[in-house]
Every structure is written in structure tokens, then in C-alpha cells.
Amino acid sequence: MKTKLLITGLTVLALSTLNSQLSTAFAQGSLTPPGQPAPTMKSADQIEPRTIVNAVNTPGDATSLFIIRQPGSYYLTTNLTVSTGDGIDINTNNVTLDLNGFTIASTAASATGNGILLASGLSDITIYNGHIRGGVTNNGSGVYGGGGYNYGINWSGISPVNVLVSRVSVSGCQDYGIYLNTGDSTVVEACTVRTVGSYGILASTIKSCSALDCGGEAIQGDQVSDCRGQSSGSAVGLFANATALNCYGYSSSGCGLAASTALNCFGQSGSGAGLQANNTAQNCYGYSNGSGYGIYAYFTAENCYGESSSGNGVYAATALNCYGKSGGSGDGLYASVTASGCFGFSSSGTGLFAFIANVCHGATDSGTALSATHNVNSY
Amino acid sequence: MKTKTLIAAFCSFFILHSALAFEGRITAALTRGGQATPLLYTAGTNCLRVEVTAPDRPNPVDLLDLQSGDMTLLFPNNRSFVRLKAATEDSSTPPPGAPAMPNMPAAGGMPATPMMPPPMMEKLELTATGDKTNLLGLACEKYELKQRGETMEIWATGHLFPFQPYVQNQPHRFGPRMIEEQWGELLKAKKLFPLLAVLKFENGEERLRFEVKSVTPQKPEEQDSALFQPPAEYREVQPLPF
Numbered sequence: 165m166k167t168k169l170l171i172t173g174l175t176v177l178a179l180s181t182l183n184s185q186l187s188t189a190f191a192q193g194s195l196t197p198p199g200q201p202a203p204t205m206k207s208a209d210q211i212e213p214r215t216i217v218n219a220v221n222t223p224g225d226a227t228s229l230f231i232i233r234q235p236g237s238y239y240l241t242t243n244l245t246v247s248t249g250d251g252i253d254i255n256t257n258n259v260t261l262d263l264n265g266f267t268i269a270s271t272a273a274s275a276t277g278n279g280i281l282l283a284s285g286l287s288d289i290t291i292y293n294g295h296i297r298g299g300v301t302n303n304g305s306g307v308y309g310g311g312g313y314n315y316g317i318n319w320s321g322i323s324p325v326n327v328l329v330s331r332v333s334v335s336g337c338q339d340y341g342i343y344l345n346t347g348d349s350t351v352v353e354a355c356t357v358r359t360v361g362s363y364g365i366l367a368s369t370i371k372s373c374s375a376l377d378c379g380g381e382a383i384q385g386d387q388v389s390d391c392r393g394q395s396s397g398s399a400v401g402l403f404a405n406a407t408a409l410n411c412y413g414y415s416s417s418g419c420g421l422a423a424s425t426a427l428n429c430f431g432q433s434g435s436g437a438g439l440q441a442n443n444t445a446q447n448c449y450g451y452s453n454g455s456g457y458g459i460y461a462y463f464t465a466e467n468c469y470g471e472s473s474s475g476n477g478v479y480a481a482t483a484l485n486c487y488g489k490s491g492g493s494g495d496g497l498y499a500s501v502t503a504s505g506c507f508g509f510s511s512s513g514t515g516l517f518a519f520i521a522n523v524c525h526g527a528t529d530s531g532t533a534l535s536a537t538h539n540v541n542s543y
Numbered sequence: 544m545k546t547k548t549l550i551a552a553f554c555s556f557f558i559l560h561s562a563l564a565f566e567g568r569i570t571a572a573l574t575r576g577g578q579a580t581p582l583l584y585t586a587g588t589n590c591l592r593v594e595v596t597a598p599d600r601p602n603p604v605d606l607l608d609l610q611s612g613d614m615t616l617l618f619p620n621n622r623s624f625v626r627l628k629a630a631t632e633d634s635s636t637p638p639p640g641a642p643a644m645p646n647m648p649a650a651g652g653m654p655a656t657p658m659m660p661p662p663m664m665e666k667l668e669l670t671a672t673g674d675k676t677n678l679l680g681l682a683c684e685k686y687e688l689k690q691r692g693e694t695m696e697i698w699a700t701g702h703l704f705p706f707q708p709y710v711q712n713q714p715h716r717f718g719p720r721m722i723e724e725q726w727g728e729l730l731k732a733k734k735l736f737p738l739l740a741v742l743k744f745e746n747g748e749e750r751l752r753f754e755v756k757s758v759t760p761q762k763p764e765e766q767d768s769a770l771f772q773p774p775a776e777y778r779e780v781q782p783l784p785f
Contacts, residue, residue, distance in 0.1 A: 305600065305601070306600050306601055306620050307601050307619070307620050307621075308620055308621045309621075309622075314778070338621055338622075338623075338778075339621060339623060339778075339780055340780075346783075361618075361620060361621025361623070362618065362621055362623065362780070366783070379618070379620045379621050380618075380712065381712070397600060397601070397602075397620055398600070398602060398603070398711045398712075399711070399712050400712075403715065405715065416600070417599075417600065418711070418712075422715075435578060442720075454578055455575070455577040455578040456575075456578075460721075462721065474577055474578075475577065475578075481691065492577070493577070494577075495744070495748070498744065500691055500692060500693070500745065513748070514748075517744070517745075519692075519745070
């Protein structure tokens, strides 16, 4: 009998660990309320030391719905919609603006104003966590039109410094999406932009962002990492003045991705160059669906694959461990100085051309397989 | 008598100047990698319009003030335009705004790291070969550009106007520049216009070709003045701050 009781008890205990209802049924506490809440002895400002953006705290004017005139931390408590002009103007330094997940929208019949406008020469500004939306669309041929905002986030006069824009999405603007400045302390991270008539995102440091369907350059920065930029016109899809790392760029007719140094990147173009590195391309893939270069590296291409429908697959001064392919009469791989450990193929052009070809191989259907001024173990 | 002479001299100068300034249209083709882009140059009095005539997409249009060198870029895709001041720097030097490489600070008694030298770049120079010919009825001289073993041959004339390469976007800031990005500016600096320019790979294949197809002197009509101004419905946007 004792054994049966023990087994039953253990079974119930085991079940109670599997079934939360059983578990809580055994674990419920006292039903007596703990008593009245004690006073915190804190003012409302101490509990929420931030300011709501509204007509009382941040009254606007004829050109802007709300204006932030004092340094501090501000947040939205509702969506904002304007029928003309700007959503929020920031006219002072040291401002943090939490969009709090809400949307700043414009229903202007023709595009005008800015979602958020920074006054001239501001510093120490943070904007995060929300959305800016206009009504501009792309007609499918790269022509942008409609209503809403001209700019998502913009500035006037002297460009701002010490600016961070984080987790903001912008869509449907006639000109720029998020427009700060390069060459200075501006950071845009984890933001998305879609359907803007000109630049998508422009800032010094850009990371983990995506800008698609942009009439101009989708993304331009100094250091760009883990980003995707897509231009619908002749502008560069993603442009990094210094380094592009783990990025993808696409352009309909311009260069897909251009950088001083491109690492682990993929550039693609409808008719222009796939990927252009003004210094070095490393571990990159470039593709041109037209006559542009697959990969153009001014100095060195290393561990790269470049392909072009009718142009040159890979062009570099020095190509190391690269593969170049031309589907037309272009060169598969062209190295004006040295190609080492490379393979080039061209349908009807030169498979691999190099001044010095070191342990390389060139192939072709109807052109010249290999052309090397100095051939070292290449064929 | 002196006044009459002065007036006559002034009129002669004005007539001569007017006769020398080319006004009319030039059609050309820019071919890169086998893909030709048709271009139209429309020259008015002290102004120039450069555009792509292929109707495949809303390509930007360049308007140039030939006196100041200031350029206006029109963007038909979003009906905006941007005014760009004339660049004054040597084309072989970095553009303004390019940051200088700073010295690294000294640490732990170590001497400061010296400034890193910029990459060695071969300076591009436009060299006259002395060869002369006549293309499309215009006297031309042959020039060469050489960089990294590549040679660009250019037949250019001084009887039109300083060349303006077609510009699609606002120029970028720094990084080495390819020969394709510099030849036009070098011609412009010498007030030359190319009638034929060919850049070849070392293996002889063409990498770039600019070829003028026709030159039509024609003083623009009054209604053509609109060609040299941004359309009224276009909005001005600020140039990139660098």
C-alpha cells in the first residue's frame, strides 16, 4: 500500500512538471491583495523623463507640423500625418527622437517637404524606431511621381554631425530617403528605404541597411557593411567611398557596386559594370548582363569571379586566384600586369590575357585561349 | 576719327568672336564594351546641353554654362535638378573634401606612425603627336594619353568648344580614377573637342570609343533657349556636400 501511494505521488509530481496547469494548481499563492500601492515620491518627469511630441510641447508653424526647439529626449505617442510641409523639424542640438514604432506620413497631393528636417549645423542627434511614408511611386520605367514627402530625413544649410539614425524605414519620397553626409560622424544602421526618386541612404557609416527601388544611388557611404542597394536607373547601386564589406549592389544600367575596397561583395548590373573596385576587390562576385565589366579592379582582384554577357569578365592590374568569363567577344580575364592561379574563358574573345601569366589557364570557343607576354606554366 | 576706329575695331572683334564661337548640334556615339550610347550636344551662345538620345530610360541631361563652367544636372526621372559649381582643381589631384590621411598618435613612447603615402599614380598628360588630319571638315590634331601601358588616341579640334564629357551623376569624392574618367577633362582644359577618341587594351581590342557622327552649325532659335534652362516644373535639390 505504501509503495502504491509512493508511486502515485511520484507520478503526480512528474506530471506536474510537464503540465503547467497542474504545476500552478499546486503552486498558487495567497489570494489576499498585497495592499494599496505605495507612493513612489517621484514626479511625472522622473517616471518618464521624456517629452511627447505634440502641439503643446512642440508646436509647429506654417511649414512643419511639430518643431523641437529644446534639447532633450522626445517620443511619439501616435501616428502623424501632414497634408503639406514637414512632419517634424529639429532645430536644436542634443535631441533624441524615438518614433516609438509610429509613422510620420504625408498626404500632400504633390511631393513636398520632409518627414524629419534637421536645421543647419546641428550635432548630437539620434532618431530611431519608426517609419516615414510618402505616396511617391515608380511607374515601372524609372520615372517617379506622386504625392507625399520630397525627403524622408534631410537637413538644411550646414550638414549635421554626430548623427545616428537607427531602425527607421522610409518609403515613397520624391528625392532622398535618408540624407545625412559622408566624410563625417554620421551613422545609419538597420534602416530600410524603398521607392525614392534619388538617393536612398547617404551617410558616412552605413550598416545592415537596405535601399531598393531608388532612382539615384541607393546607398552611398564611406564605410558600408552588410547592406543591399538597388538603383533603378543609371546610378551606382551601392557606393562606398572607402570600404564595402558583405554588400550587394544592383543597378539597371550603371555600376552595380563601386568601392575603393570591396570585400565579400556582389555587384550586378543590367548593362553596366557589375562591381568596380578603385583599389582592391577580394572574395567578390561581379556580373554584368550587358557589355560592362563583371569585375573591374584598378589594382588587385583576389579570389574573385567576374562574368559578363558580352564584355570582360575580370579586369585588374593584378589578378590572383580569379575566374573570369565572357559570354561574348570580351576577355574572360584581363590582367594588365600579372595573373596568377587564374582561369579565364571567353566565347569568342581572349580567354585569359596577362602581361605575366603564372600558372593560369585560358579557354575559348572560337577566340584566343591564352595571350601572355610572359608565360609561366600557363596554357 | 579715333572714335570711329575704336568702334570699328570693337565691331570687328565682336563679329570675329561671334564667328568663332560654334553654335549648333553635334551628334556622337560613346561606345564602351560594345555598347553604344548616342549623345547629342546642342551648343548655344555660351551654353551647352548634353543628353543621351536613346529613349530607353529617363537619362539625366547636362546643362553647362560655357563661361563659368557651372553645370546643371537635370533628372527627368524625378523632375529635379542640381547646380554644380565648376571644378577648379587639377584633374589629377584628389577632389576637394578628400580627407588627408592623419598621423597615427604615438603610444607608449613609440614614435608617431608617419603619414601613409597615397598610392603611386601615373600622372596623365595629353601629348600632341604632331599628326594632323581633317575630319568632318574640321582640322584636327592627334593627341595621346598613356597610363599603365594603355594608350588612348584622340583626334581633336579647337574649332568647336571645350569638350564636356557626359555626366550622369554628381561626381564622387576619392579613389583612383580610370583613364575613361579623365580624358574628357584633360581635353576640356586645353579647350579641345574630340572628333574621334579610341582607348584600347594592350591586346588591341577597343575599350572605349567616342566618335562624332555629325556637326551641324546652326544658331539656336529663340524657342531653343528653353533647352538651356531647367524646366519650370523641375525642383532644385542641393548638391552633395562634398
